Amino acid sequence: MLIPLALAQFICSFAGSNMNVMINDISRDLGTTVQGVQIAITVFLLVMAAFMIPGGKLTDRWGRKRCFLLGLAIYGVGALVSAFSPGLGILILGNSILEGVGTALLIPPVYILTTMLFSDFTSRARAFGVITGMGGIGAAAGPLIGGIITTGISWRAAFIFQAVIIVIIVLLSRRIADPVLPDPTRPFDVVGTILSAAGLACLVMGILQADNNLTLMAILLVVGVLVLVWFFLHVRAKERAGEEPLLSTALFRNRTSNLALVTQNVQWLLLMGVAFVVSAYLQVVRGYNAIQTGVIFTAATAGILVSSLAAERLAKRHPQRSLIMAGFVVTLGGIGVLLVMVRFSSNVWAFAPGLLLIGLGLGTMLTPSVNVVQSAFPEEQQGEISGLSRSVSNLGSSLGTAIAGTILVVGLTTPGHAYSAAMIVLAGIGLIGLIATLCLPGRTSQAPSE
Template sequence: MTGPPRERTPSPGEHDPRPVRAIVFPLAFAQFVASYAATNMNVAISTIAADLDTTVVGIQTTITLFTLTMAALMVAGSKLTDIWGRKRCFVAGLAVYGTGALLAALAPGLGLMVFGYSVLEGIGSALLIPPIYILITVAFPDLRTRAKYFGVVSAAAGLGAAAGPLIGGLITSAISWRASFVAQVLAVAWIVFLARRITDPPRTGRRPRFDLTGAVLSGAGLFLVVLGVLLSSTYGWFESRKAFTVGGVDVVPKGGVSPVWIFVVAGALVLAWFALHIRRRERVGKDPLLAVRLFRSRTSDLGLVTQTLQWLTLQGIFFVVSVYLQQERDYNAVQTGLMLTPATAGILLASAVAGRMADRHPQRRLIRAGFGATVAGLGLLLVLAHDTTRVLPFVPGLLLMGIGFGVMLTASVNVVQSSFAESDQGDISGLSRSVSNLGSSLGVALAGSVLVAASHPGGRPFVLALTILGTLAAVGWVVALFLPRKQAPAEPAPPAEPAPPTEAPSVS
């Protein structure tokens, strides 16, 4: 006999696991695919460069532009979730992403590869990733339950980044690097099919206007900063290794100040302009791309810094080890992926118990433990794996780093997302994902500036790159010291001023 239907509770998974599976699985799988796309090409850099008749620098630029596009557009993408709806934005992002993956699979040269992989997959990710975290937040109001499913999604992100080299290596060696992009197309099609069961709670109140000027300023500022760092592999950090020309004119002569700083300073100025712009829009009662109050939470601000440093270190390490193994030891894609398996296993082990750790320990302690394990793992890698041809010396360091990443990824996400009420989840989700992808871009760019500029990535460049990444991980540990021991409950956002009714959202 069937009884009356149960009333909806704050945590649907406590009574019936089916709504949880319908919501969490496609969201976590989508996050896995997006994270996989950021690292799977690392193990096939040499193969792709040879097939497309380009250079390692060209493929490094393509990888960096992918994460840079995500970082530059993530905030704008999150705002569109408030305008289009979370589920609609999620599915639209999947469609754009799948189209980009298909074009990359068919690319005859670097140009179409950049357009399909770096541009379209980057835009698609910027549209689909913010709704993942927003839908988890609104579906599970209870902090412990939310932490549990944040752990699932964060584990999927870390696992995708860590398993990308292995899975990509296996597919590349068994079939072709193009098959890896075809696999992404098929995965995205399946996620779109599963997404039909996702429920998106209706938005209350008026829809915001899209701040086009703010989107352009934020995207341009982030793009210029990371582009400047990327140029360091060609021109160096301080003294320009060669002339920097624009339209045949030497803007910076050889031996002058590196053009890196032209772009970094220009990006910083544009971001300062963006900050003034959103402050001015708020004062006159218009909808800014980001609310200024998002930057007034000390807990969230520190959490965003730890997120940036986590992903910078993670992606930087994968890039350093992948390039070193392929360029210095002539490893193929499968061998490179297998070498990184201990890091994947470490992330899996830590992520499997992320929910229980969140119940027993403050998020601050977990983030510190994660950074501490990462620094220790890097130390082991430098001591044991430097200048050796054996495999086993790499295992302890990579395993410990994987455990460190798995421990802290979920904690940082929970710190940031839980600092704000539901009305701010769209904005903070986009900002959180933007800084994470900015960290990924900077990690590849910084590591590449050391390795790619060297004639051989082994020896001193390998040690220097890992030392820089270890120093930044130590900075993350210090930042985590200033996180509060107990997180205060999120305060609701101030009510929006009533606006005249409009038939459709507009761009202003």
């Protein structure tokens, strides 16, 4: 039962990064620009983040397996629409909207089912190691697989590949049983869903306006903050009235979970930010094709694979906090190596050591961060916390592409300085994640059963 769940996480992470190596091909074919492709990638990640919390809540109402299969169906349709898109608008509809919504429906059940099916901390760590490892591999291998398909066939074939994997996951999911019956009478907070999605969208789209219109950027950022404040007030009002909101404020009273959520956000921000910056720099500035760019990312893929496979053994020997801390230190070291090696060497393999370290670091800490968050709450709150956890991670992914990508795109007239600036900003954000890790308790325990 773990295979289809892990494959689902793989393909969703793959979708978030494989377009990075198609920048030139899509731009030429659809008559758009690097920024147009960046917007498509960022909106996909943003839609996932915006609707992941509602997706988690719907699992209680519709059932975890039903949401999983519905999400797969919507995702598959989106992949086919993307494959045959005649322009950027249809590509955004298929890839960014439909695939994003499909992912928001299918990913929360992956983590809820894993938490429910694996009850003890060690076996859960192993299961999460497989799933988050496949997610990390999907994100890191996306450029290589996408590059091979794009160069060998077409960028459109990469979306056909996604649709085929979706069909395989559906077939493998037939034996999955929902451990808890759905509750169709469970209320759903529509207003909260709209407010949370609108607030997050305004924030990320505001960042994307940094190179076009600073006034519009400021307006969107302010509106985003105000809408999120409105969302918080709405949630508080529903709780005081004895009604069930989209997201319970009780989830934020767990200090351990809050800090681990920060580390999750930063981890995915670093992964997707580095992936976009390096991919865009190689293609637009150095003129590498899709497969050449993808091959360079095998170093990151190898790092994530090695550390993910060791997740169970590491969880037995070391506290979760120590693993997350070590992951950040190694990742920050990798970013430093990327800055130094690329600055003083024009050889394409100068990227490999830094990417390898980043892959090792991220692979080491992805699993313990998820395990800490999910294990901090009992089963009846798994729908909420799973949605929140995935939303925070995908928000980090969209912010990584938006922030680092925008810095790079704005400074393409001086590509060397723009590349360095983007990497330095990512390193600064990584330090925030490391500080949050230092504040985690030395040891974490599984949530109580009731």
